Amino acid sequence: MNEEPLWTIFLNASLVNNFVLAYFLGICPFLGVSGKLATASRMGGAVTFVMVVSSLCAYGIHAVLMAIDAPYLQLISYIAVIASTVQLVEMFIKKVSPTLFKALGIFLPLITTNCAILGLALFQTNKGYNLIQSVVYAVGAGLGFTLALVLMAGIRENLALAKLPDVVKGTAVALMVAGILSVGFMGFAGLGG
Amino acid sequence: MDAVAKGDSPLEMYRALVGIGVVCGLLIVSVFQGTKPIIEANKAAALERAIFQVLPAAKQSKTFAATDDGFKLLEGPATGPLVFGGYAEDGSLVGLAIPAAGMGYADTIRILYGYSFEAHAIVGMVVLESKETPGLGDKIASDPGFQANFEALDVSLSADGSAPVHAVAAVKHGTKSNPWQLDSITGATISSKAVAAMLRESTTTWIPKVEKHKADFMNPGGAK
Amino acid sequence: MSATLEGPTTTDEFIKGLWKENPVFVQVLGMCPTLAVTNSAINALAMGLATMVVLVMSNAVISLLRKFIPKQVRIASYILIIASFVTAVEYVIQAVSLDLHKALGAFISLIVVNCVILGRAEAFASKNDLVKSLADGAGMGLGFTFALFLLGAVREVLGSGSLFGVAVLPASFQPWVIMILPSGGFFTLGSWLLFFNYLSKRKARKAALATAEVAS
C-alpha cells in the first residue's frame, strides 16, 4: 500500500532521485551512448518505452507471484519477461526504422541487461505502487534517464571540440561531468515533499 | 560449427532450457526454504527491537491489524495497517508502537513511534528507513537532542476525542517552548520538519482511534 | 617469452582480472553497483564478495554446461543461471544480516544485470574448461571487489572519517558529506580513473624516453 500522490512519484523518479544521477542505474548506456545528441535522445526514448512496458510486466508478474506465494521467483521472472519484451521492441524497431536500429546498434540488446529497467521493476514492487502509480513511476524514471542522458550528450558534444588534457579523456571526464550534474540535481531535493 | 548444428534441433534447445530451469528452480527453492526461518526470525527480532526501543518499558509485543471497528490481534498475513502493542513482563499494556511514513528531503522516511496511553504522549521514535543526507538529515535517527523530543511529546486529545489538542510542529533549534513542539536539528530543518509532519498526520489519524478502542489492546487474548 | 606460445596459464587467467583487465578501472563495466553501494567500505566489500560468488558459481556452471547449451538460447540460459544464483545469494545475505541487506537494497538483485558477469559468461566461461573458468571468475571477482573496496574506502574515510565503521581519523575531522552522496561516487571513480590514466601516461612516457635513449 502506498498512497503517494502521482506528481510526487513523478518528480521523485525523474528529478529528485534521478535514476542515473542519484541511483546510478543505467550508467552503462549513460556513459556509452552520450557522445552524440541524436543517438542519446533516441536511446532515452527507447529506454523510456521499455521502462513503461517492463513496469506493466512487473506489476502483472508481482500480482501472480503474490497469488501463488512464490516471491523467490521474482528476480528470474522479471528478468525473463523483460528480456523477451526488449527482444520484441528490438524486432519492432528493426522493422519500423532501420536507421534508428542502426543508430542504436549494439545498445538495444544492452537494454536487456540495463540495470535501470530491472531496478525500476524492483523499486516499484518494493514501494508497493499500484498500476497507475507504477506507470507514472516508469514514465518519470524514463524521462529522468533521458534528461540526464541528453544533458550529458550536449556537454560531451561540446567537449569533443575542446582541448581536454590527456589524462582526462574518455570515461573519466564523463564521470566528472556526471558528478557535477548530480550536484546540480541535488537542487531538486525536497521537491514534491 | 558443432554448436550451430546442435542448435538446429528444437528438441535440444528445450531439453537444455528445461534442464537448466529445473536445476535453477531446485537451487532457489532450497535456498529459500533453508533461509526462510532464519530471515523471519531476523525480521521479527528487528521489529521487536524497534518496538522495545520506542516503548522502553515493554518486554513483549503483539501485532494488531486495524479494522473498521477496532483492532484485532493479527493472525496470518497482514492485510491492512498494523500497530504493535507493547506489554510489560506481567502482561500489562505499556503502549502502542505505530508506524508512520512521509516524504523527506530525498525519499520516503519510515518511522515507528511509541504512544503511551498513560502519558497521552509519544515516548519514543526510531527511524526504520531513510535516505536522508548522511551526516545531516540522517541525524533524525541519532541526534540525542532530537531524540530527546520524544521522551514525552504531548499529543493529548481534545475533549471530544477527535484530534490532538495541539498538532505536532517543528520549531527552529533551541526555541522549543511547549511539550508538543519538536526542536529541529541545526542544518537539517527539512528532515526535522518531515518527521514532525508525518507525526502530525499519523497522530491525528491514529491517536483518536486507538484511544477509542483502547480495550482491544488490554486483553488481546480475549479478542480471539 | 615462451609462455605466450603456450597460451595463458590458469594463473594468468586469475591474475589478469586483478589488474590488467580489471573490470572496473580498465573495462569500465558494472558501474551501477560500483557507484551505488560504495559509500562505505563494508558495503563495498560485501557487494564485491556477493558479486564474486555469483561470478565464480555461474562461470563454473556455464563452463560445465557449455557443451550442453545450444547457441541460440545461450544468453537466456546464462541469465537464468545467473538470476538463480543471485536470488540464492540475496536470501543468504538476508539470513546473515538484515542490516547489510537493507544497506545494499535492491542492488543485490541488480547483480543479475551486472555486465561483468554476463560478459565473463559469454566471453570466457562458454569457451573454457572448468578450472580456467573458475580462475577467471575468481580473478575478475577479486578485481571487482578490489575496485569496489578502493572506492568504498576513499568514500568512507573522507565521508565519515572511518573505515569499516572504525574511526580512523581524529574525532575533530570534518567529514566531507559529498563523498557518501551520489555525486561523490562519480567524483571518486572519476578521480581513480584519472589517477590510473596518469600512471599509464607516465609509464608510456618513460618507455618512450627509454627507447629514445637506446636509439640515440
Add this chain to the structure above:
Amino acid sequence: MVSVAKTLQLRTSPHVTSGASVDLIMRHVVWALVPTALFGVYAFGLTAAVTLSAALASCLLAEWLLCKWSEQPSTLSDWSVAVTGLLYGLTLPPGLPVWMTMLGGFIAVGLGKHLFGGLGYNPFNPALVGRAVMQAAFPVGMTTWHAAFGSGRFSSVPSSLFTFPFAAPEYTDALTSATPLAAWKFEHNLAAASDLVMGFTTGSTGETSAVLILLGGAYLAARKMMNWRIPLSIFVTVAVLTFALHLASPEAYPTAPFMLLSGGLMLGAVFMATDMVASPMTTLGVVIYGALIGVLTVTIRLWGGMPEGVMYAILLANAVAPHIDRLVRPTVYGTSGRKA
C-alpha cells in the same frame, strides 16, 4: 627608394580589430565586482576580507599549479581566474573556515575549469562548481551565517574562520543568524525590501547589496562586456511568477520584490549566469536560458527542500545551454525562403 620588403609582415585580414580582448573583459568584470566585495568587507568585517582573500588566493594558486603541472604557459594573465576566485569568494558565507574556502577554490579551478581544458571549455561556471561541491560536502559550514554589522567586526573574527585544516569548525550560536530566505522559508518572516536593496541583511559575502551588484552589472552591460538580456530575463521571469503566486496565495508565497532581492539571485543573475562560456550565444537563446534559471530558482525556493536555489538553477541551465544553442540557431541569411 623603399627598403621595406624584408620587414613586411604577412597577416591575414582583417587588419584592424575592435580593441576588445579577453583579458580586458575579465579585468572589467573584476572592477565591476569590487564595490560589491568592498561592501561585503564593510558589512562582515575582517571575516569577509579573509574569506575573499583566501578564495582568490586559492584559485590563483590552483591555476598556476595546474598550468605548471600540465606544462602549459601560465594563464594567470588573462584574469579569468581572478573573476572565478572573486565570484567564488563572494558566494561563501563569511566565517567559513579558511581551509574549506581554499579547498573549494582548488575544486572550482581544477574540477570546474582545467579538467575541461581551461578557459573557454568549461561547461559550468567554475565558481559555482566550487561552491556547489562545497555546499554538498560541508552543508553545515556552508549554511551557517553570521550576522552583518556586528560590533567589533573589524577587530575580531569568529573562531570558526581559522579552524585547523580538515577539522570541524565549532560555531557559537550567538553569532549566527538566519538569511532572509531561510527566515521566510522556516519562520515566515519577511525582511524589509529596503534592507534587501541596501544589503543590511545576512547572507553570503557578496550577495547582500542588490544596489551595488546592479551598479556593477550596469557598468558591464554599458561596456558590452555582459549580456544584459540574461539578468533581465531572469528578473522578469522570477517577478512574474512570484507576483502571480503571491496574488493567488499571499499567505503561502512571498512578494516579488522579496524574491528578487533576497539571497543570491542578484549576484547569480548578474555575474554568474552571464558567464560567457557557459551561457547560450543567441539573443533568443539567452532569453530562454534566463527564463529557465528564473523558473528553476522559483521552483527550488518555493517548493524544494532548500531555501536557496539560484546556484542549482544556474548549474542546471549551464547544462542545458548547449541544447539551447543547438535549437535556437538564427536563420542564416538567404535560407528563410522569404523572397518577396
Add this chain to the structure above:
Amino acid sequence: MRLFSKKTFAHGVHPPEAKEATAGLAIRRFPFPPSLTIPLSQHIGKPAVPVVREGEEVIRGQLLAEPDGFMSVAMHAPASGIVRRIGLMPSASGKMVPGIYLEPFPGSSQEVPDGAGVDLESATADEIIAGIQAAGIVGLGGAAFPTHVKLKIPEGKRCETLIINGVECEPFLTTDHRVMLEQSDDIFMGIRYLMKLTQAAKCFIGIEANKPDAAQHLQDKLPADLQAEVEVAVLPVKYPQGAEKMLITALTGHEVPSGGLPIEVGAVVVNVATTAEIGRLLPVGQGIQERVITVTGPAVKKKGNYRILIGTPLRFILDEVGVEDDIARVFMGGPMMGPAVSSLDIPVVKGTSGVTAFTLREGGDTPPKEYPCIRCAYCVDACPIFLNPSQLGLLAKNGEFATMAEEHHLMDCFECGSCSFVCPSHIPLVQHFRVAKAAVRKAKAS
C-alpha cells in the same frame, strides 16, 4: 533623395572609418612607372588569351589579350610601349601567375585612340553586354567579377531594381567617394546603359551617410531624363553594407537566397566606379587602362586618390608617395578585407580599390595574443549572414570541415571579417574559414 534612411541590414560592425585623410583630396594622375606587369587574370573566370607577341610595340588602349569565352574579359595596354616578356609574374595571392611585362615608352604622348563605340540609342542589350566585355570591365569594388556576366539576365528572370553601389564601407578607402564627386556625368551615362540593358524599373544609388557631399552632388546633378527612375538612397553607416547581398537587403528588404544570385530577387548591383567606367568607355569604344586607387594608411606620407595605370607595381607607388620608416604591412584594398602582400613587386590590378600601408604602431610587432574562444557571442551578433563563427571556429580547429559546410552554412560566408574584427580572443576566424572553404571545395571537386 532618401536622406538618412533607417533601412539597413541586420548585424554588422562599426570599424573606425579613417576616411578623413583622403576624402577631401581630388583625384590626381599618378606618374607612369618604368615598367608594368599585367596579369592575364584580373577577374574571376578564365584568364584572357594574349594577342600580342614578346617584343611587339603596342599603343595605349590596344588590345593585349582577348577574353577566353563568356566568363572572361579583355585586357588592354595601359600605356604605349613594348611587350618585354609574356610569362609568370608574382601576384597578391603569393602564387606566380601568367602575365605580360610591358615597358612604357618614356617619351610617348600616351594618347588613347577611340575605337568603335556602343551607341546608347541604337544598341541592343547583347551589344551593350559585348561592349562591356570588350572594354575589359570587371567589378571595380574589389570582387573583380566580370560585369557583363552579371548583367546577362537569365531566361525567365526579370530585373526589377538596378542598384549602383556607392557604399564604400571599407575603412580608409575613398575611391568611390571621389568618383561620385568628380565623375557624376560618367556615372549617369553608365546608368543609362545599364537601365537600357537591364530594363529595370527602378534604380537606387546606395551611399552611406558618411558621404553626404557625394549624395548631395549626385542628387543635384541628376539629369532630367533619369529623375523618374533613379533615387539616391542614403544609408546608415555600417560594415559590410557594401557587400552585394547586404546592400540589396538594406535597400529592398529582400534576402538573396543562399547560394543564389541577386537576380533571384530581381536585383542587379553594380559598383559606382564600374558604372562610371561603363559610362566613360562605352561611347568611345575604349578599354580599361587605369583606375582610381586610394593610397593611404598611417605609413603613407602623401596620401591621396590617384588615377593609376593597371599593372603599376606597389613598390613604384609607395616610392612615389613616400612611406614612414617603420612601415610594416601593406594591403591590397582596405584593412577589413584586403589581403596583406608579401612582396612589393605585385602590381595593382582592375580590382584594386586601394593600397593601405600600416606601420608597426598599428597592431604592434606581433599579432595580438590568441586566447581560447570564450563564447562571448560578439561574432554571432556581428555576422551579417547570421552564422555562428564561434562554433565554426571550434570546428575548424578540429578539422571538421565537412560538418562546417553541411550543418553550419560555411559556404555562405563571404569573408567580410566582421567576426575577426570583434573577436576578443583574437582568433583569425576568417582565415580558418578560407582554409575550410578551400578544403571543402577541393573535397567536392575530387
